[in-house]
Amino acid sequence: MKLTVWTYEGPPHVGAMRVATAMKGLHYVLHAPQGDTYADLLFTMIERRNHRPPVSYTTFQARDLGSDTATLFKTACQDAVDRFDPQAIIVGASCTAELIQDDPAGLAETMDLKIPVIALELPSYSRKENFGADETFYQIVRGLAAPQDRTARIICNLLGPTALGFRNRDDVEELTGLLSDLGVDVNVVAPLGATPADIARLPAAHFNVLMYPETGEAAARWLEKTYGQPFTKTVPIGVAATRDFIAEVQAITGLTATADESRLRLPWWSASVDSTYLTGKRVFLFGDGTHVCAMARMARDEMGFEVAGLGCYNREQARAVRAVARDMGVEALITDDYLEVEQAIEALAPEMIMGTQMERHIGKRLGIPCAVISAPVHVQDYPARYSPVMGFEGANVIFDTLVHPLVMGLEEHLLTMFRDDFEFHDAAGPSHHGGHAPVAMSDASGGSISGKMMPDEAPSVAEGSNVIWLSDAERELKKIPFFVRGKARRNTEAFAAQKGLQQISLDTLYEAKAHYAR
């Protein structure tokens, strides 16, 4: 038993729903009690889908448990096939149905439904959403892929995009264009938009592009083993990774056409002088392993950030994430415990978080800006505009995404210069974000009596230590712009501790500043 407040991943049957909802002509009969239908709204509300997920829930109740839940399952199966006329169905159980052991697979097999029935065994009490999606897609591919000749022309499949993924819709479009530059047409994209008949055509392709290992790796490995289709190992997120991906595709295909880089803007945007202020910004990354690994490389090499820490919530990717962390000289945090992530962020006090919806809330609480780079995400991260994260346009999009939460370069200088100015003060926030309440300034018209008569506050004690901030140092600290104040405070306290000081004076503050200057 483990106490959980927020979860990064849902149960495995939600992963199966992500595959089923992404596809067309497939129906999922899920043995589940009422209430499990909540999962529909993930797709209809968060992703704004305009169709119900193709899922029939058997909706058994307590009073059915003693009698015949199996019949209920068979009725739901028959009704779904009659009503929705799918090309194939997948059948499985949610966590509760797993306990009553009705064997949906066996039941469906006896029904002579005249269409392929793919049975899912998704252990609800040991695995999670990504596993559920990966396993479901693998079982569908295994069940439906048909032996056939390769096409004469070199074509490939795109594997892994699902419903409720992070920017999957636009990544597919971006990669389709990129591959077209390289002289490769796309045979089938799956699961997103594929029908069971399309799945049957997968073996016609010469190789597979594994877009998201989280949801497509088992299928890619099986296709490699069974049909000799190699799959790409580089996830093309970031400029360098996209170029590596292109080289990988060229090596697989022997084609030599190159990609059009005329719309790639990240390198110049990063080199231009306004971006100087990005140098060494300390960022913390958390999300699914694939996005974190790719984005960490971008953060360091293409944005000039300092990676202060990183981690992932899906243990399946722990090895890859640890390797990247080693390369960056930091410790990897592998956990699905939201509170642990919050603690790590609080301790590291980064200047920006690159994370998921959960980290957005952590950032809100700690006053740290956050850019969302990985599922799980909320409704605002399903943009109307074209917004991939893969390929060259993806790199442009990520540059914007990472700069947006921050104060602009020019503005940062103004904040440093004017500190106590009525417009450039702490609570104002980045000027391109609206909605900050105006702060009443008692001194604005030359200083009110109450403002001048404010008694000095008692010296404050630093958290977790015995160091005392003297009031002049405390006041000076407040003049430091909010986005670097946390770091200044911690650095000063660390400096004081290192010097064995009991009190932090104005001098200590500036000595520490000089000490940490870079």
Add this chain to the structure above:
Amino acid sequence: MNDLTPTPGGGCRSAPVLKQRGQREVFCGLTGIIWLHRKMQDAFFLVVGSRTCAHLLQSAAGVMIFAEPRFGTAILEEQDLAGMKDAHTELDREVARLLDRRPDIRQLFLVGSCPSEVIKIDLARAAERLTQVHAPHVRVLNYSGSGIETTFTEGEDACLASMVPVLKDTPARELLLVGALPDVVEDQMLSLLGQMGIDNIRLLPARRIDETTAVGANTVFALTQPFLGETHAALMRRGARHIPAPMPFGEEGTTAWLRAVTAEFGVDDATFDAVTAAPRARARKAIAQAAEHLNGKSIFFFPDSQLEIPLARFLTRECGMTAVEVGSPYIHDAIHGPDLDLLPAGPQISEGQDVDLQLDRVRAARPDLTVCGLGLANPLEAEGLTTKWAIELVFTPVHFYEQAGDLASLFSRPIRRKSVLRVEAAE
């Protein structure tokens, strides 16, 4: 006074009810935790369940916004199921850890889920044991919010019903008002009753455990929510008497509810009118503004929260709408009866759901407004229907006079929006 005689053609109380059995597109009772934990400020809700339960709680209302939520899920793992670990020992450990970290918690609810019910973890026994361990600082109770037993708002019902047996006894003649309302609404309600001289009021749930909610043979109680059937029965078992009334939605409903309650305490018409005249006038005016867009329009309710019948009564009688179908997950005559009496005859009343068959009916009827859950709203919009998400009706302050206009607006806004948008979908 309003004319509360049923409209010509009679009400709907004896109308035939369509009962179907099939897929139900509804939340389970765990969902109630989302508002209950905000209402009871010293309570923690610990669901004993699966990852699905935790995922539901964070997804159901898009509520991943609370800094310090006072709910969590003790997720059952394989070892718990295989009997390799004793569930009770595990639970004791998790509870001890939780209470240690959160000394502000004074009452803990162990909430049963589908998996905990199926594997028969005895949470009543656990609650008893844990109460002994953690008393007097923390009281531990249990109820089931499982989907195999409860539908959406029945979770609140089960929670409140679990509190009834431990309420203190009182011989005093007191009024007990039952149902979780937003504080602002609760204060308005107490103020109205106070102005009419009714001060000896207790609330269930109270905002904090230390407040002195009690019950006894001289207690009379009124429900402010229409989904409290079990709580109603539990209070009757304690000897309390129910004041049947229409639910306090809209000007007419609020007036009828207040009149039923105040009549019990002998408040005369003059006092009643003096206190209610101004808020009634305000409510009527506010409703009239929103009703402009609702008048003459048809409405179809999918079953969701059991608020459907009283809301249909409000919309038909005070906003000029016509109900096509009024679906409710469950209908309790003792609670829904007064509203059914007032609901003009005509609509199909339905209880329970086979969602595919009901979708066939809504497509055939093409009502001007469809009230449904979040899973159905966008798909129906895409088919050209105008929808109102039902969950907002549960989360928004909508009771009593000052919210009557807001309540009407919740229904008029989707219709107004459709009329102001001048852009065709692509494709």
